[in-house]
Amino acid sequence: MQVFISTLIDGLNQGSVYALIALGYSMVYGIAKMLNFAHGDVIMVGAYALFVSITQLELPIPVTFLLCVIISATLGFVVEKLAYKPLRKATPIAVLITAIGVSYLLQNIALLVFGSRRKMFTPFLKLGSLKVGGISIPMISFVIIGTMLVIMIGLQLFIKKTKTGIAMLAVSEDKAAAQLMGININRTISITFIIGSALAGIAAILYSAKYMTVDPYTGSLFGIKAFAAAVFGGIGSIPGAMIGGILIGVFEAMTTGYLPGNLTQASDGFAFAILIIMLILKPTGIFGTKRIEKV
């Protein structure tokens, strides 16, 4: 029972970080109708920004957090402007290849600047742990899950209640009609990239606080799994990204925790196995819907 609970909490943690990243994939897909495969690497850049500002610049911790989010958001904005915007009328495959290219570019820049060796953080969030009935749960776990919940609720409110949020929904549904309302499509896409990348920055903080390491490939496997989570939950859907992220995280933790030793090595593969099963049973994901258009 104790093992189960701590595994579950571990999974919820991992899942919360996946969910934050999955949101970026999902929002960008919903609005720009593209898969931004460089999204995972934004986390890596954010984590390096955090690393430099903590260990080398020795800035106060809240400032380093802010810097990490701002740098991530700016990176997302710049990548969209330079790499994707010129391809607005290109075929989806051209955009996809470009996104993969941007992903490798970011990884290689990180390799050049920081080298391939894994960097270790000095502990920057000393929160201790909570003992409940013989189980010791690190406080950081609560911080991660709590942050994710607050962001989900905030994002839902932003999208459903604010003028900008509703405009984003309009763009995601019907670009031509949205333009007739006076909505600037390019601006809306930029806002989406900024929000998605800022969330990736937050994910970078949570990830670094827990695992304390960063290397040039930090974002790539993480990004791919978060992408799987977004598809699992129904790409384009915000609750879908959350549920998908949590489920993939918990499933992964459970397989790592309970499978016999040599199978644990394959836990990355299990995340994708359940994705494949899901897509066979319900191709649109948990919350995905097929749109019916009345003519």
Add this chain to the structure above:
Amino acid sequence: MLKIENLHVYYGVIEAIKGISFYVNEGEVVSLIGANGAGKTTILHAITGLVPAKKGRVTFGDVNLLKMPAHKIVSWGIAHVPEGRHVFGQLTVYDNLKLGAYTRKDKEEIEDTLSMVYKRFPRLEERKNQLAGTLSGGEQQMLAIGRALMSHPKIILMDEPSMGLSPLYVSEIFDIIKQISESGTTVLLVEQNAKKALSIANRAYVLETGRIVLEGSGSELMNNESVKKAYLGE
């Protein structure tokens, strides 16, 4: 008020609009009629910037509309009710209407327009919290018109508002267009239902494969032999 001069529009290498000129005066109802594929919708799309024009001029008052990005058009007082309605089905009726006023700033004026739209379309008020996708075709058309009115336009461009509607709704929609015109908004109407379109038009143009072949007052065209034969089925 709205002046189109020598407009050419291409889809790839195909010339869809082959040098069209026409105008709409303030307060008029002007109809463009013609068969499927004559280029009626393309003209409206070129006016509101949804498709680029190759050549020509489109002016609204003193403002040159060509080369203006589509999202800037509506704030000049030009609303476009697109063919097939294009309401935002995943959003509520209320959110759809609010989006119609997206470029307007004054909250009180927006509220005034909203109550005006609700007065004109009581059914929209009854269903304001319903998703637009759950409305019937006729109700969606009303929503599309109401949404356009929310921008408080000087001119409203309507693309096939009667398409796919039951005869009862068709009459209702045309009554509404008449009311909109009477309340001082200029109307440019594109329709396949030539009889209805001519009956409410001050002036009309007949379009055939990207060219204007006839023009005149609504009643003139109604009595024109070739229009009767080709479009009125008499």
